[in-house]
Amino acid sequence: MSAIDDLVTELAQLPGIGRKTAQRLTFYLLKQPAETAGRLAEAIRQVRERVTSCSACGTLTDVDPCAICTDPRRDAALLCVVEEASDVAAIERAGRFRGRYHVLGGRLSPLEGVGPEALHVDHLLARVANGDGVREVIIATNPSMEGEVTATYLQQTLKPTGVRVTRIARGLPVGGDLEYADGVTIAQALLARRDMSEAD
Amino acid sequence: MALVTTSAVVLQTYRYSETSKVVRLATRELGVQSAIAKGALRPKSRFGAGLELLSEGSAQLYFREARELHTLGAFDLANLRRDLAADVGRFAGATVLAEIMLKMAPPAPLPAAYDAFTAALDALAGASPDAIDAAGVRGIWLLLGVLGFEPSLGTCVRDGTAIDPDGTDPVSFSVAEGGVACPSCAPAPPLARLPRQAYRDLLALNDAAAGLPRLDAPHAAAHRRLVARFVRHHFGEAGPLSALDFWERRAWVSPPPSTPVPSAAS
Numbered sequence: 001m002s003a004i005d006d007l008v009t010e011l012a013q014l015p016g017i018g019r020k021t022a023q024r025l026t027f028y029l030l031k032q033p034a035e036t037a038g039r040l041a042e043a044i045r046q047v048r049e050r051v052t053s054c055s056a057c058g059t060l061t062d063v064d065p066c067a068i069c070t071d072p073r074r075d076a077a078l079l080c081v082v083e084e085a086s087d088v089a090a091i092e093r094a095g096r097f098r099g100r101y102h103v104l105g106g107r108l109s110p111l112e113g114v115g116p117e118a119l120h121v122d123h124l125l126a127r128v129a130n131g132d133g134v135r136e137v138i139i140a141t142n143p144s145m146e147g148e149v150t151a152t153y154l155q156q157t158l159k160p161t162g163v164r165v166t167r168i169a170r171g172l173p174v175g176g177d178l179e180y181a182d183g184v185t186i187a188q189a190l191l192a193r194r195d196m197s198e199a200d
Numbered sequence: 201m202a203l204v205t206t207s208a209v210v211l212q213t214y215r216y217s218e219t220s221k222v223v224r225l226a227t228r229e230l231g232v233q234s235a236i237a238k239g240a241l242r243p244k245s246r247f248g249a250g251l252e253l254l255s256e257g258s259a260q261l262y263f264r265e266a267r268e269l270h271t272l273g274a275f276d277l278a279n280l281r282r283d284l285a286a287d288v289g290r291f292a293g294a295t296v297l298a299e300i301m302l303k304m305a306p307p308a309p310l311p312a313a314y315d316a317f318t319a320a321l322d323a324l325a326g327a328s329p330d331a332i333d334a335a336g337v338r339g340i341w342l343l344l345g346v347l348g349f350e351p352s353l354g355t356c357v358r359d360g361t362a363i364d365p366d367g368t369d370p371v372s373f374s375v376a377e378g379g380v381a382c383p384s385c386a387p388a389p390p391l392a393r394l395p396r397q398a399y400r401d402l403l404a405l406n407d408a409a410a411g412l413p414r415l416d417a418p419h420a421a422a423h424r425r426l427v428a429r430f431v432r433h434h435f436g437e438a439g440p441l442s443a444l445d446f447w448e449r450r451a452w453v454s455p456p457p458s459t460p461v462p463s464a465a466s
Contacts, residue, residue: 149288
């Protein structure tokens with residue numbers, strides 16, 4: 001197998017990239033200066049070597065603890081529980097949450113063999129119980145069936161600690177169109193309606 | 201290619217490319233089928249919330265006999281079954297039913313299996329909190345029955361001798377042979393021994409028309425173990441049964457401190 005075939009095969013393993021796209025990327029790289037390909041290779045090597053899970057919250061970071069966990073301006077009383085590290089990035093992009101995070105590392109999925117022992121639930125309980133000053137846990141698992149079951153499980157597991165447990169709201173997306181929304185989403189949006197005087 | 205409209209329940213989904221999903225569906229008209237739902241991950245997908253695990257609706261499938269992966273044209277949601285997500289025990293029982301359909305139901309019409317499956321999901325969703333285990337166990341037994349694995353409970357699985365449900369002696373149960381054995385057929389060492397009350401409960405659990413037996417926690421656990429052993433014995437070759445394991449050991453509940461555990465259905 002040639003070096004070209006090797007790279008095509010490796011690129012084609014990536015999500016969303018088929019063999020044709022992998023070939024296009026390979027030939028694009030071959031047309032670039034050698035330094036460009038070198039920088040890409042080095043960036044991939046560095047990300048694998050330096051990025052680890054934050055020992056406090058479980059998100060991906062190249063300094064441990066991560067910048068969010070060590071930021072004194074963050075509200076340690078608010079803990080947002082998410083399924084994956086990529087969810088932290090999504091919430092951070094919104095720029096409105098000023099608390100800290102806890103990454104579960106997945107969601108309950110019996111059909112895929114994922115039980116509570118595979119999630120970082122013990123660590124979550126330890127963070128809540130160890131006097132870190134957590135007053136509210138916001139469960140931000142996905143609004144899928146498994147995400148909802150995980151939220152139910154977490155709510156029951158956290159109940160004895162006495163901490164306030166909340167769930168992120170579900171409803172219509174900003175910029176969405178009622179006409180195209182499905183009935184379940186509209187029903188959820190109606191259930192979660194609020195007084196307009198509360199709106200910010 | 202034929203366009204087939206059929207009632208269906210989503211058994212499993214996984215991502216396919218950046219925008220699509222592959223769904224495994226239990227359908228009433230076509231058995232268990234796989235289909236690609238193109239664009240299902242787009243924000244304005246026509247599938248909306250429909251392709252959630254265990255949701256039921258009317259599926260429009262572009263169906264080709266010779267193919268294993270069909271195309272899902274539409275899925276009109278009828279029942280999202282969100283109530284199951286509000287209780288981990290209900291959800292766990294429902295995933296066992298889905299796992300049995302995935303592993304054991306054929307890709308061919310079997311309306312009785314579809315009806316037993318959806319009836320069991322409805323029963324789980326509607327069961328009172330103290331009857332969730334019994335509803336799950338019953339749903340599994342009844343589903344196994346329509347899939348061709350109904351246990352022989354009224355007569356001896358070996359010689360056909362009728363078993364008296366009002367007797368007092370324990371009843372032997374052979375997981376391997378798929379039913380109860382009369383005293384003259386039960387060899388030594390004995391098979392699993394069901395106390396008479398457990399036997400009567402098992403009869404009721406296998407009879408959709410009977411009232412749901414009230415099972416306390418140890419006996420619910422014993423019935424879970426019995427049906428789980430039955431499934432593993434007969435379908436162990438179908439690969440890992442992770443949802444069955446999760447449900448049988450109640451993985452979401454912290455184990456109580458050293459409580460005595462009764463043996464299988466005793």
